[in-house]
Amino acid sequence: MIKTNICIAGAGPGGAATALKLSHLNIPCVLVDKAAFPRDKVCGDAISGKAATILSRIDPGIMQRFEAAITLQTDIWGIRFVSPNNRQIDVPFHLGYDCTKDPKQGFVSKRLDFDNFLIEEVKRRDNITFIENTAIEVFDKTDDGFTLASRDGDFHATARLLIVADGANSWFSRHVAGLEKDEKHHAGAVRAYFKNIGGMHPDGFIELHFLKEINPGYFWIFPLPGGYANVGLGMRSDHISQQRFNLSHKLKEVIENNSHLKSRFQNATLTSKITGYGLPLGSKNHRISGNHFMLVGDAAHLIDPLSGEGIGNAIYSGFIAAEQAQQCLNARDFSAKFLEAYDERVARVLGAEMRLSYRLQQLMAHPWLVNLLANWVNKNRGLIDTISLMYTDLPTRKKVFNPLFWMKMFFCKKR
Ligand SMILES: Cc1cc2nc3c(=O)[nH]c(=O)nc-3n(C[C@H](O)[C@H](O)[C@H](O)COP(=O)(O)OP(=O)(O)OC[C@H]3O[C@@H](n4cnc5c(N)ncnc54)[C@H](O)[C@@H]3O)c2cc1C
16 A cells, blocks of 8 residues: 555546646655556647746756757748638748747647656656556545555555546546536547648648638647647547537538649658547636645646637646645645635746637638638738747737737738
């Protein structure tokens, strides 16, 4: 029987980041995952600047070690948006960027590699006990925390604080914390790996294609090293149910029937199965902690409702959970009341962004509006610069909801 103050269920980016942050705070923990690493996770594999920033706050050397493994990732410098009427808009993350000098704003790296890289970092730390190949399936509440066990009884532990980071299908999140699946705030997505797709951006821009038939949602092409790409599509779950969509069939159909994509995929080979998974979106408020527990990442429903990005938020919530755990240990208080501070901090750092993304998701659901905007943006360089700034600057993102901003853009001189 293991006795620990803190046990983390799940060692994806959320759980691994929590363990690493605790380790750097000199707090030992037990980190348990049902898989044996390296393991795959169905994902678009795009890792945002936010993920890199928070990992660097945990350990300033970590991203250098990741970047040194150059075969693991493609640097990305911007996003190519394609509207339903096939207008293509390239928006760099950084105005006037220089790939040779500027700090990188994001990566695409197979989750098989990225998550394993984080686990290798975990293994470097003496005060993290990492147990893989072990699913926690018994969560018994006691007066002083939780008794946790695997079904076969090989793993048995008590913890004063449980950090639940076991992903989108978390049993604990649904049945103990009460975060039900709500199809209006949930998405489904599939992804596959292809090799040799034509017409990729030379600076590794990721591509988001807003197509009439996948709405609200998008089709993506994200470049990977060695001529590979992660290709997929995702859509809100209520629309998938209403339209009885089979996303895997839809992915093939889009590539075969969309004339622009068809020519780009003509020499491409599918190198994997098409696989799918759920995305619990952060567009609905929930309580994400309770007596002796906190939820992190997908278990806390923290995926961006517009972009589907969840790795950065999983890492960020893990960082905050570790700091909150330190407060709990210092105050010897693991009560739901004391842990409200975790919910408040997560809402403070991620709430505004989630609300904006949700409103944008609702706007993007109108193909005519997306076409209108794409036509207009294409003729107006100033607007592309502003969108560029939106990635790094929340006040700029907020401006898009101010009518004065649009009037200024409309009447401003075209460059
Ligand atoms: C198709 C698709 C595309 C996506 N594309 C992107 C993208 O490009 N960029 C992005 O940022 N996000 C993307 N996301 C979202 C992203 O995958 C998740 O937000 C991210 O993986 C969340 O990390 P996590 O650590 O919370 O959970 P996970 O990465 O799911 O990790 C959970 C871990 O818990 C383990 N586990 C599960 N049950 C148990 C148990 N009972 N006991 C112990 N361990 C357990 C699992 O083995 C796993 O290792 C995408 C999602 C999907 C489905």
